[in-house]
Amino acid sequence: MDRPCRLLLLSELCVRNVAYDVSLSRSLLTWKRRASSPVYRPFRASVNRSVPVTEIISVREEQWMNGSDQKDDSSWKKIKGGDRSDCRQAFTVLYVERCRQHHWRCAEVNFTCPDGVLCQNWVSSIREQLASISARPRNLLVYINPYGGKRQGKRIYEQKVAPLFAQAGISTHVIVTDYANHARDHLKTDADLSKVDGVVCVGGDGMFSEIIHGLVWRTQIDNGVDPNCPDEDLSPCSHRIGIIPAGSTDCICFATVGTNDPVTSALHIIVGDSQPMDVCSVHHHNMFLRYSVSLLGYGFYGDVLTDSERKRWMGPARYDISGLKMFLTHHYYEGTVSYLPARGIIGTPRDAGRCRYGCAVCQHNGQIQSERAEKYKTNEDSECADDGEWRTIRGKFLAINAASMSCACPRSPKGLSPAAHLADGTTDLILVRKCSRFNFLRHLLRHTNKDDQFDLAFVEVHRVVRFRFTPRYCQSDSDLELDLLENGKRQIFSQICRDHPACGCTRTNSSWNCDGEILTHTAIDVRVHCRLIKLFARGIEELQVFADLSNPCADVEYCDRKLRSSAGLFFMSLFVG
Ligand SMILES: Nc1ncnc2c1ncn2[C@@H]1O[C@H](COP(=O)(O)OP(=O)(O)OP(=O)(O)O)[C@@H](O)[C@H]1O
Known part of the structure; x- marks a missing residue:
C-alpha cells in the first residue's frame, strides 16, 4: 500500500476570493475548495486540483491590493498608504496543463494569503522543492536556424519559448546559425559543453540532424572512440537535446512529444523530461x-x-x-x-x-x-x-x-x-x-x-x-x-x-x-546504438480524457x-x- 506523502505545508488560502485548503507535499500541490465555502460544489471538476511538483514551472510573488493584483517577478513591494487590512500577500503558481492531442500549456493559479509571512513561507517551500529536482536544466545552449520552415525560428523562440525559460529561471546562450552545418561544426569543436545541461535546437529535422551529428561526434572524440570504425561501441551523449519545432515538417519532435507545438516542447524542456533514443x-x-x-x-x-x-x-x-x-x-x-x-x-x-x-x-x-x-566489455574472448x-x-x-x-x-x-x-x-x-x-x-x-x-x-x-x-x-x-x-x-x-x-x-x-x-x-x-542520445521529451503520452476518442488516428496528424x-x-x- 502507498504511504500517504508527508505534508510540508497545509493552509487555508483564497483562490478568486473563495477559501481553499491548500497543501504541499514533496510530490503534489493540491487545492480543495473548503466545504464551508458558500459556493461549495463537491462534484465540480475544478473544485479539487492536484499538480505534481515535477510539473510546476515556477512560483511568482504577487501583491494583492483592493482586488487588483500587481505582478512582481521576484521582489516584495511595500504598498504605500491605504487600509492595511485590504492588503494581502499573494503568490502565483505556474504549472503544466494538458490540452487536446498532447498539447501542454502553461496555466497559473493565484493564491492569496492572510499574511505576508505565510505567503513567503509558501513561496520559499515551493521554490525549495523545485530546486531539488535535479533533472531540470539550469543552463542551455540554443541553436536557432533562422531559415528553417517558414523562417519563423527566431520569432517562435523569442515570443513563445524565451519568456517561459526566463520564468523557469533557465539561463541560455543563444546562437543564430549563419550557414548550414554551423551548429554541427560549433558542437564538434568550439562549444563549451561543460557549462550547459542541454542543447536546444530551434528548427526542423535537418537542424536536429546537425545537432546529433555534432554532439555524437564530439562525445566520441572526447571519449577516445573512433567514429569511423563500425565495430566500436559508441559512447552515449550525456547532454539532452530539446527540439523546438520550427521546420517544415518536424517528424522527430512529433514522434517523441506527440505534437509539433513550440510551447509544449519548451515545457518538456523546463520540467526536465528525458527520452532515450537509439541512433x-x-x-x-x-x-x-x-x-x-x-x-x-x-x-x-x-x-x-x-x-x-x-x-x-x-x-x-x-x-x-x-x-x-x-x-x-x-x-x-x-x-x-x-x-x-x-x-x-x-x-x-x-x-x-x-x-x-x-x-x-x-x-x-x-x-x-x-x-x-557490459558482458562484452569484461569478456575478452568475445569478438563483438x-x-x-x-x-x-x-x-x-x-x-x-x-x-x-x-x-x-x-x-x-x-x-x-x-x-x-x-x-x-x-x-x-x-x-x-x-x-x-x-x-x-x-x-x-x-x-x-x-x-x-x-x-x-x-x-x-x-x-x-x-x-x-x-x-x-x-x-x-x-x-x-x-x-x-x-x-x-x-x-x-x-x-x-x-x-x-x-x-x-x-x-x-x-x-x-x-x-x-x-x-x-x-x-x-x-x-x-541503443539509447545513444536523450531528448527533453517523454514519448507520446496515452490519450487523456480530452482526446478525440472517435478518431484513433487523431494523434498522428x-x-x-x-x-x-x-x-x-x-x-x-x-x-x-
Ligand atoms: N543559417 C543557415 N543558413 C542556411 N541553411 C541553414 C542554416 N542553419 C541551418 N541550415 C540548414 O537548413 C536545413 C533545413 O533546416 P531545418 O531542418 O531547420 O528546416 P526545414 O528543412 O524547413 O524543416 P524539416 O527538416 O523539418 O523539413 C538544415 O539541413 C540545416 O543544415
Whole structure:
C-alpha cells in the first residue's frame, strides 16, 4: 500500500476570493475548495486540483491590493498608504496543463494569503522543492536556424519559448546559425559543453540532424572512440537535446512529444523530461557516412527522394509527383542483405502495442542490450558485442527499409513500422521483394488502413541490431560466378544489361534515403546504438480524457521530414481520398 506523502505545508488560502485548503507535499500541490465555502460544489471538476511538483514551472510573488493584483517577478513591494487590512500577500503558481492531442500549456493559479509571512513561507517551500529536482536544466545552449520552415525560428523562440525559460529561471546562450552545418561544426569543436545541461535546437529535422551529428561526434572524440570504425561501441551523449519545432515538417519532435507545438516542447524542456533514443551509425567499409534516427530507405524511398530533389522548384508537391512517378516506374534492385536478428528481446514488428510514454518494451530491451554490452566489455574472448548468427538474403527488392521509429505521418497514420520503438536498441528491417505493381500498391495502401502491411507473401520484416547491404554490382566476382552457376546462362545477358544501363532496360542501383538525406554510397553497414542520445521529451503520452476518442488516428496528424522519410506514400491519398 502507498504511504500517504508527508505534508510540508497545509493552509487555508483564497483562490478568486473563495477559501481553499491548500497543501504541499514533496510530490503534489493540491487545492480543495473548503466545504464551508458558500459556493461549495463537491462534484465540480475544478473544485479539487492536484499538480505534481515535477510539473510546476515556477512560483511568482504577487501583491494583492483592493482586488487588483500587481505582478512582481521576484521582489516584495511595500504598498504605500491605504487600509492595511485590504492588503494581502499573494503568490502565483505556474504549472503544466494538458490540452487536446498532447498539447501542454502553461496555466497559473493565484493564491492569496492572510499574511505576508505565510505567503513567503509558501513561496520559499515551493521554490525549495523545485530546486531539488535535479533533472531540470539550469543552463542551455540554443541553436536557432533562422531559415528553417517558414523562417519563423527566431520569432517562435523569442515570443513563445524565451519568456517561459526566463520564468523557469533557465539561463541560455543563444546562437543564430549563419550557414548550414554551423551548429554541427560549433558542437564538434568550439562549444563549451561543460557549462550547459542541454542543447536546444530551434528548427526542423535537418537542424536536429546537425545537432546529433555534432554532439555524437564530439562525445566520441572526447571519449577516445573512433567514429569511423563500425565495430566500436559508441559512447552515449550525456547532454539532452530539446527540439523546438520550427521546420517544415518536424517528424522527430512529433514522434517523441506527440505534437509539433513550440510551447509544449519548451515545457518538456523546463520540467526536465528525458527520452532515450537509439541512433544507427551508417558506414561504408571503414568510413563513417551518417547517423540515422528514423528511416533508412533503399529502392522506392531512395528513388523518390532523389527524384524529388531535382524538382525542388515545385515545392512540397514534388513528393507526390516523384512518388507517383517512382510507383509507375516500378524499379527493382538486386543485392544482398545480411542482418543480425535482435536476441533475447520482447516485442516484434507485428505487435499491436505502440511505443508510448514509459514503454515497457524499451525498458526491458534497453536493459538487455546494456547488460550484453557490459558482458562484452569484461569478456575478452568475445569478438563483438552483437555477435550472433548473421542471416543473408539475396534477391530483387522494390524497397529495403529500416525503421528505427514508427515513422507515422498523415499519409501513413500507422507509419512504416507501427510497432517500432524509440529506445529498444533495434531497427525494423522491412524487405519488399519484387512483385507486381498491383501487389506493391496493396502493400502501400495498407499503411493507411487497418490491414497488416507485413502480411503479404512478398514482404518480410525482421527486428535487427545490425544489417549490411551490398548492391549486386558491388558483389565480388566469386559471388557473381556463384549466382551464374545457380541461375543458368540466361543470367549472363540480363547481367550485361544491368551493367550497361545505356541499353535502358533497367537502372543498376538506387540510393539510400537516410532521414531525408541521400547517402553517397549504396554498400552500407548499419549498426543500432541503443539509447545513444536523450531528448527533453517523454514519448507520446496515452490519450487523456480530452482526446478525440472517435478518431484513433487523431494523434498522428503531423508531417514528417519533408515527407522525405516516408515520401512515396503520397499517392495513396489519391486512392484513399
Ligand atoms: N543559417 C543557415 N543558413 C542556411 N541553411 C541553414 C542554416 N542553419 C541551418 N541550415 C540548414 O537548413 C536545413 C533545413 O533546416 P531545418 O531542418 O531547420 O528546416 P526545414 O528543412 O524547413 O524543416 P524539416 O527538416 O523539418 O523539413 C538544415 O539541413 C540545416 O543544415
